[in-house]
Amino acid sequence: xxxxxxxxxxxxxxxxxxxxxxxxxxxxxxxxxxxxxxxxxxxxxxxxxxxxxxxxxxxxxxxxxxxxxxxxxxxxxxxxxxxxxxxxxxxxxxxxxxxxxxxxxxxxxxxxxxxxxxxxxxxxxxxxxxxxxxxxxxxxxxxxxxxxxxxxxxxxxxxxxxxxxxxxxxxxxxxxxxxxxxxxxxxxxxxxxxxxxxxxxxxxxxxxxxxxxxxxxxxxxxxxxxxxxxxxxxxxxxxxxxxxxxxxxxxxxxxxxxxxxxxxxxxxxxxxxxxxxxxxxxxxxxxxxxxxxxxxxxxxxxxxxxxxxxxxxxxxxxxxxxxxxxxxxxxxxxxxxxxxxxxxx
Numbered sequence: 097x098x099x100x101x102x103x104x105x106x107x108x109x110x111x112x113x114x115x116x117x118x119x120x121x122x123x124x125x126x127x128x129x130x131x132x133x134x135x136x137x138x139x140x141x142x143x144x145x146x147x148x149x150x151x152x153x154x155x156x157x158x159x160x161x162x163x164x165x166x167x168x169x170x171x172x173x174x175x176x177x178x179x180x181x182x183x184x185x186x187x188x189x190x191x192x193x194x195x196x197x198x199x200x201x202x203x204x205x206x207x208x209x210x211x212x213x214x215x216x217x218x219x220x221x222x223x224x225x226x227x228x229x230x231x232x233x234x235x236x237x238x239x240x241x242x243x244x245x246x247x248x249x250x251x252x253x254x255x256x257x258x259x260x261x262x263x264x265x266x267x268x269x270x271x272x273x274x275x276x277x278x279x280x281x282x283x284x285x286x287x288x289x290x291x292x293x294x295x296x297x298x299x300x301x302x303x304x305x306x307x308x309x310x311x312x313x314x315x316x317x318x319x320x321x322x323x324x325x326x327x328x329x330x331x332x333x334x335x336x337x338x339x340x341x342x343x344x345x346x347x348x349x350x351x352x353x354x355x356x357x358x359x360x361x362x363x364x365x366x367x368x369x370x371x372x373x374x375x376x377x378x379x380x381x382x383x384x385x386x387x388x389x390x391x392x393x394x395x396x397x398x399x400x401x402x403x404x405x406x407x408x409x410x411x412x413x414x415x416x417x418x419x420x421x422x423x424x425x426x427x428x429x430x431x432x433x434x435x436x437x438x439x440x441x
Contacts, residue, residue, distance in 0.1 A: 211269065218272035223260055225276060226253045229283050239355045240289040249282045285358065292359045296350075299366040303343060306370055307336045310377040323385045332377045339373050 112134070116125040149166065153159065190198065230253050233246050241249075256279060264271070313321060314332040321329075343366075350361040 215269040215272065218269050218276070219260070222256065222272050222276045225279055226257050229253060229279070237286050237290055240293070241286045242356045245286070252279065252282060289355065289359060292363060293355060295363045296361060296366070299363045300343065300347070303339065303366055303370045303373070306373055307339050310373065310381060311336045313381045320385070321381070324380060324383055328380045332380050335373055335376045339369055342369060
């Protein structure tokens with residue numbers, strides 16, 4: 097006899113090995129048990145299975161001698177699931193009110209750090225502007241500022257630099273922003289003159305190229321523009337002529353001014369004029385040709401349907417149901433008659 101899981105093999109010997117798998121914490125137990133001890137322990141179980149075994153033998157028409165071993169398995173135990181309320185208690189932990197205060201304090205400190213960092217950035221921006229503008233006034237901006245403006249701005253830059261390392265060493269962000277704006281009021285117009293002078297040429301070239309292209313297209317005899325009305329082409333030419341006159345007048349005014357003066361021909365104005373020309377001329381010159389008219393196909397006559405009574409003459413041997421009405425034979429029959437003389441020839 098053997099027990100599955102916790103089992104002992106019962107033989108003639110007085111002692112047998114015993115193996116118990118996963119008794120506790122996934123640990124197996126091995127040992128020996130005496131026959132008398134095993135019989136005493138298993139007596140209640142053997143008594144319970146005696147009657148089922150006898151009934152099974154009777155139904156199978158077997159005897160005890162036909163049985164080698166009987167395996168008895170312990171039934172699975174049912175475990176009841178119960179929800180258990182668990183409360184947490186941490187010794188030395190902060191109370192909820194203290195935690196809230198700590199969070200607010202942390203937020204306040206983070207805000208202070210952010211303000212300090214932004215203040216530092218604004219201060220560095222003022223210092224960088226002082227050094228950068230001072231170098232530009234003696235380099236690329238030299239031709240775009242008068243001597244008096246240059247000296248005045250250089251003096252202002254020096255005063256600002258001294259202030260940064262003395263009274264302005266530890267100021268608020270707003271103070272540094274105001275100081276930088278004050279310097280830019282003098283420096284930005286000078287940089288604007290230089291920027292306009294550098295970019296003006298490319299914008300003028302774009303406008304001239306657009307005007308020339310539209311003028312050539314409107315005055316062209318190319319067949320691809322034949323479908324455009326002459327009044328529309330004249331509208332394009334007028335718009336191009338107006339743009340050329342505007343550009344010529346503005347360039348004359350700009351060329352008469354020194355580089356130290358504020359420009360009158362701005363890149364933004366040239367861009368607007370180019371967009372206006374394009375808005376008027378492009379829809380006209382890019383108008384597609386109309387599609388050629390497709391001739392209408394003549395309507396085909398509906399197929400004729402012979403009345404039911406016309407089928408009777410066909411049964412009497414007439415090959416053409418219309419022979420009586422028009423007195424003519426079918427075309428295939430005429431063709432056969434014309435072929436006979438040729439064959440005789």
